[in-house]
Amino acid sequence: MINNIYALAHEVTPLTMAVVADHGENGIPKTIVLEEQETFTVRDSPSKIIEDACKFFGSSLKGRQDGTRGICGITHKAPISIDPSCGMYFFPTASPSNPKCSWIAHSHVEQVNKGPYRQTEVIFKNGRTILLDVSFGSMLNQVQRTAQYRYLLDNRLKYVQRNNADVVAEPYP
Template sequence: MINNVYLTSYEVTPLTMAIVADYDDNGDPRTIVLEEQEKFIVHKSPTKIIEDACKFFGSSLKGRQEGTRGICGITHKAPISIDPSCGMYFFPTASPMKPKCSWIAHSHVEQMNQYPHRQTEFIFKNGWTMLLDVSFGSMLNQVQRTAQYRYLLDNRLKYVQRNNADMVAEPYA
């Protein structure tokens, strides 16, 4: 892992693996962002970083959560798609209203392992690992719910692309 880089803001990309709630030595909240080749420390909450990413792609976190509810009925700790065309699907580790909520990129998770004391180890596709204070059962459920949501949304998008390939939106004359 490359040395810590401190930022005041961060833009989520397909390289983003995890957006993790953390605290500095003074107990002040901060976020650790893991990318495939780099680690950043950002002075914003994880959920604020996710909210900014949703806005960058033309929605809001609430809008993305409502979309998840409409597609597959998930109402609590809903996974979201920041940008489905780039495969950016994230799931929260707790209620996004809680400061300890972290966000994990579904496509980067290779494996998870159960640890004692309600901890879960995430192993990412690049080989990096991360241990979080979250229940393994809850995280297994989050991964499965995200996979289901991803499947349903991807199928809808493919259907629209197949059936509307010849239709182009044009302004009224």
């Protein structure tokens, strides 16, 4: 069941598929948050919602972007991991400072297709689709860069878990 619910704020979870920039009837910016089963309309910008999610998990958007840069060298439109333990990897469709920037959850993307007028259709694993004002090439690049980043970060986390499994923190004297 998909409802359009107005929310004052929204918490990003593993069920969040996309945080999409939109403009209301009066041209007032708003954000459409697509969850697996529901849709919310929020007044905050997409990047503010992502920033709040990063802070909830102990970092900031800038901190997550710096982490991406350190792991794989991506500096512009960097994908981020809001919480790698939950598989929450998101990528921006434009510069996060651009009010038209939307954020897409990598783990929910099934397919991307060329749309009309330099748009791209995103098909999610649950069958829902959205049409974004982003070129197909740019969107495909973002999906691939996020996959690369995800692979590298997941391998680092697995390495740390394997090699530190027996390490116990010692009390400071």
